[in-house]
Amino acid sequence: MIVDKQSADPSLRPIVNDPVDDSRTVAVVPRTEATSDGLLSGSPGRDVAEKGLREAITRGTIAPGHRLVEAELSEQYGVTRNSARLALDALAAEGLVERIPNRGARVRTVSTAEAVEIMECRMVLDGLLSAKAAELADDDQVARLLGNRELMRRAVAERELLRYSELIQNHHALVREAARHPIASELVQRLAAQIVRHQFQLSLRPGRAEQSLAELERVVDAIVARDPAAADAAAREHLGGVIAAVREEALV
Amino acid sequence: MIVDKQSADPSLRPIVNDPVDDSRTVAVVPRTEATSDGLLSGSPGRDVAEKGLREAITRGTIAPGHRLVEAELSEQYGVTRNSARLALDALAAEGLVERIPNRGARVRTVSTAEAVEIMECRMVLDGLLSAKAAELADDDQVARLLGNRELMRRAVAERELLRYSELIQNHHALVREAARHPIASELVQRLAAQIVRHQFQLSLRPGRAEQSLAELERVVDAIVARDPAAADAAAREHLGGVIAAVREEALV
DNA sequence: GGCGCCATGATTGTTGACAAACAATCCGCC
DNA sequence: GGCGGATTGTTTGTCAACAATCATGGCGCC
Known part of the structure; x- marks a missing residue:
């Protein structure tokens, strides 16, 4: 049985509508010492x-x-x-x-099998985010995605793997921002954090950067073209490629 | 069952000082025992x-x-x-x-917008799970999915909404089991827990059960036919339908 | 010499008391 | 009568001591 006492305001002390709420989150500076x-x-x-x-x-x-x-x-x-x-x-x-x-x-040590599962989840969620981005990105965001694409191209051309790795992160951040989808964004970030090691290891494989770049460029193209379905497909294909590479790596 | 109190959403009410606050006396209580x-x-x-x-x-x-x-x-x-x-x-x-x-x-109160986002995530993850299930289900699991489909048909035919609701849960549990994908399974369950209220509310809408059943049947068909792509598409379509219904509901 | 068993040490888990934060209230003051 | 500031009461957050748990190593016993 359900009790519904909602008729009375549940707040003894109002928590809602607190416009200035950052007073507590910042201003940290702890009593430098207590003990x-x-x-x-x-x-x-x-x-x-x-x-x-x-x-x-x-x-x-x-x-x-x-x-x-x-x-x-x-x-x-x-x-x-x-x-x-x-x-x-x-x-x-x-x-x-x-x-x-x-x-x-x-x-936590994530096994290769788990890493693959995590990437599969990221694959579909990233597809969702890319599709949403294609639908909702404003001009400024599109411009930044294009700018980032250019930087990625250059980094790959100059074999700057570390820099390229950062730019990929940046690409994903831009997509998340454009997608306006906090729930999926948080899930993806949490999953990504669990496999940084695998991902990093992979990024050093020869030839990996070139393939990755080609795939990501298609994602950007689709978003710029405002084509959600294509963006979803491209994003999935990208991570699908990453997953295949990880599986291969596991055999080595 | 769930008593709806949407009508008196606390967050929308002005922050008055309500000295009498009986909302906090919840009649829960297992009190399993005591030392x-x-x-x-x-x-x-x-x-x-x-x-x-x-x-x-x-x-x-x-x-x-x-x-x-x-x-x-x-x-x-x-x-x-x-x-x-x-x-x-x-x-x-x-x-x-x-x-x-x-x-x-x-x-936590999840807004309609958040509920939609959560369902969108579930949509793609459920697609993944259904595809995996189509790929990996053994004969016994397929048999149980078919058995459950039959029960769902009957429940809908007899207008047993509550029973049907349980059977849907069961369907998803069977798919998760067959998919052998712990990561996605846990994510989906966690997301589902956050929106039981919205989902339940929706399941009572007239005509909803029939549409839902037709969609789920296609998912089962695809799994039985060992067709991952079709299973993914069918599962997405199903949740896509649910999302559309929720959006509609929000306008009412 | 190998095997089970109790003592020991290192770590985690729990507790009750204490301190800080915050909303509501009260009181003096204009 | 209304306003500002200290005050109070309630609730959350922290701390250091205490208890429980598990692994390890020594010791007698077979």
């Missing part, structure tokens, strides 16, 4: 640890499978153990950290 | 609260927008406040609960 040994404490603490850890994991500074001991993290990031613990919880929810009850946490 | 002092503690505690809350939210027992006060939850589920707190964290990560720092948590 005698100079640990950052509190809410900032959790965020500091979470941000630092996420960065370290996604950049590969910490290797997959590496154990993450709460006490060590606490010391390393200068936060209390509780903050470190909460950060681990958050990252576990994001799929970056694996947690085993009573046994601790470690950096 | 000597009446509190379940610890790890089980967190799980109990999380499971109970998730159930209450997805079943609509607690209305969207409803405030979730840690102390109250702790009492209601017979767990410590900390367990309740962790449960809220977990549910917030799943997108079922909204948290605002220092201001508390409430059941």
